[in-house]
Amino acid sequence: MKQVIIKVITAVVVFSLIFAALQRLLVPKYASFALEGNLIREYYNSTRDHDVIILGDCEVYANISPIAMWENFGISSHIRGSPQQLVWHSYYLLEDTLRHAREMPSLVIFNVMTMQYAEPQYEPFNRLALDGMRLTPTKIRAVQSSMMEDEDLLSYIFPFFRFKDNWRYLSAEDFRYFFRNPQVSINGFMVRSDVMPVTFIPDPIRRATYQFGEKPLYYLQRMVYLTREHNIELMLIKAPVLFPHWADGWDEQIVRFAEENGLLYVNFLNYIDEIGLDFSLHTFNAGLHLNVFGAELLAKHLGQIITDNFGELVPDRRSNPAVAAHWNELTEIYHRQIAIQQQEIAETGRIITFLIED
Numbered sequence: 001m002k003q004v005i006i007k008v009i010t011a012v013v014v015f016s017l018i019f020a021a022l023q024r025l026l027v028p029k030y031a032s033f034a035l036e037g038n039l040i041r042e043y044y045n046s047t048r049d050h051d052v053i054i055l056g057d058c059e060v061y062a063n064i065s066p067i068a069m070w071e072n073f074g075i076s077s078h079i080r081g082s083p084q085q086l087v088w089h090s091y092y093l094l095e096d097t098l099r100h101a102r103e104m105p106s107l108v109i110f111n112v113m114t115m116q117y118a119e120p121q122y123e124p125f126n127r128l129a130l131d132g133m134r135l136t137p138t139k140i141r142a143v144q145s146s147m148m149e150d151e152d153l154l155s156y157i158f159p160f161f162r163f164k165d166n167w168r169y170l171s172a173e174d175f176r177y178f179f180r181n182p183q184v185s186i187n188g189f190m191v192r193s194d195v196m197p198v199t200f201i202p203d204p205i206r207r208a209t210y211q212f213g214e215k216p217l218y219y220l221q222r223m224v225y226l227t228r229e230h231n232i233e234l235m236l237i238k239a240p241v242l243f244p245h246w247a248d249g250w251d252e253q254i255v256r257f258a259e260e261n262g263l264l265y266v267n268f269l270n271y272i273d274e275i276g277l278d279f280s281l282h283t284f285n286a287g288l289h290l291n292v293f294g295a296e297l298l299a300k301h302l303g304q305i306i307t308d309n310f311g312e313l314v315p316d317r318r319s320n321p322a323v324a325a326h327w328n329e330l331t332e333i334y335h336r337q338i339a340i341q342q343q344e345i346a347e348t349g350r351i352i353t354f355l356i357e358d
Contacts, residue, residue, distance in 0.1 A: 023160035026167060027131070029177040034124075035184040035354055036061070036083050040093070040132030042185055043080055047326065049104070051314045052077035052306065053097055054188070055090040056111030059239035062289035066187040067334040068299035070327045073307050074316030079188025082129040084121060086114050087216040089129040091223050092142035096133055098230055106313035107233045107306065110223060112254050112265075113246065118213025123148050131159060183356040186334050191292050193341040194351050197280040198287040201242050210249030217257075224261050233310055240268035240277060240298065242287035264309055268298065275301045292338055 030037030039061055052075055054060050061081030069075040080093050090110055097103050120126060126146045133139040135157065143156040155162040173182075184190060227234040236258055238246055251267055258265035268275065275297050279287050282294030290298060306314050317323045337356060344352045 019160065023158065023163075024178060025170070025174055026163045027159045028163065028166070029173050029181055030184070031173040031177055031182045031355065032171075034128065035182075035190070037128045038132065038181050038184045039082055039188060039190075040080065040129060041181060042132075042183060043078060043097075043188065044100075044134065045183075046078055046187065050076050050078040050187075051105055051317070052107045052109060053094070053103075053105045054079045054081070054109045054111070055085070055093060056081050056109075056239075057085040057114050058083055058289060059111045059113050059241060060109075061185065061188055061190055062192065063239045063241065063295050063298055064302060065189055065292065065295040065299040065334075067189070067327075067331050068296040069303040069306075070318075071331065072300050073303040074318035075303055075306060075314055076317050076323060076327065077187065079185075081188055082125075082132075084114060084117075084125040085129050086117055086120065086125075086146070087219040087223075088145045089126075089142065090114075091219040091226070092138055092145070093129070093133070094223060094226060095138045096136065096142075098226070099136060099138060104230065105232060107235060107310050108223075108227055109235045109237055109302075110220075111237050111239055112250075113238065113244075115212050115216045115220065115254065116247075116250060118215050120146050120148050123151055126151070127162075130156060184354065186330055186337070186356065189295065190354075191334065191337045191341065191356075192284045192289070192351070193292045193338050194284045194345055195281060195291060196284050196286050198242060198283060201287065202245075204245035204247065207247075210247050210253075212250070212253055220257065221261075224263070233313060234263055235306075235310075236263055236265040237302070238267040238269060239290075240272050240275060241283075241289060242279060244288075264305075266302075266305060268301070271301065 028034070028037060054064060054077060058081065061079050064079060066077045066079060069077055080097060082089065094108060097105070126148070130139065130143055130146060133142065139156070140153070143153055147153070224234060236254060238251070238254070246269060254265055257263075277290070277294055277297055282290055282297065284291040333356065337353070340353050341351045344350065
């Protein structure tokens with residue numbers, strides 16, 4: 001009987017190892033496409049407490065440089081952004097952050113652009129926001145709140161079932177990054193130093209109503225309650241990008257929500273000139289996102305607002321040797337990445353190096 005039990009246990013262990021290895025091989029590594037698929041996962045590799053956590057969609061991970069906030073104000077921050085990060089994604093990522101043993105920020109910043117979406121939009125964006133989360137009850141609740149009608153919970157717990165057919169498309173990068181995904185960001189910020197100026201701004205899409213849905217309002221309110229439960233300040237922002245359009249009706253609702261909940265809300269679209277943004281120089285895709293030089297300008301403006309309004313909670317940590325050593329290392333990597341990209345643009349007219357480690 002004992003030998004039978006040993007054989008069963010051995011078989012289960014071997015099967016589990018093979019299953020885990022196949023899953024790891026088949027799940028996309030996001031090294032040559034959709035690099036943003038690594039952003040959520042990269043957070044767990046960070047090694048220092050952050051006084052500021054920034055949540056939201058591409059309007060945060062492409063538009064705010066944590067290094068610029070460090071260099072100018074000594075602010076320690078991390079961006080937990082992902083493409084089209086819906087409000088419930090952001091809420092559960094915040095919950096996940098606060099479950100993380102070493103992390104208790106003093107300030108959480110949420111970019112409000114995706115308040116316009118009342119329901120899940122697109123399965124691949126769910127994947128980019130959720131697959132990188134560690135498996136906890138928080139992730140399960142996040143998946144249950146986010147799934148499209150044709151999705152199932154099991155495929156998020158075991159991504160093998162979603163990507164099992166990827167064996168047809170295996171490439172060298174699947175083996176190169178088998179043990180560790182590539183690094184694509186510096187504290188959640190993706191460096192782009194190329195320039196594509198604004199030539200025209202599309203007309204805004206007309207909508208039957210500009211009233212936010214119940215679901216995004218519910219999760220935004222939960223974000224308020226969760227931060228207050230942990231004595232964390234919550235700040236709302238709207239990034240200063242020209243497209244997609246941010247409607248006045250949406251802005252009025254956020255202003256009202258902020259007033260009712262005692263929150264600071266800053267719509268940076270109202271401060272483009274004060275920030276110093278020039279959309280012939282400071283965007284890499286015609287006004288949809290800022291490039292690194294625009295992101296630095298926005299970060300300086302945001303850093304000043306944080307210092308003026310939350311200075312006691314978010315101190316200048318440049319005088320702390322251990323924290324400064326870590327951030328100085330990040331700063332060196334950041335400026336090296338910009339220099340590499342600028343040289344590539346000068347020599348070839350385009351960026352070749354997007355991965356940080358390359």
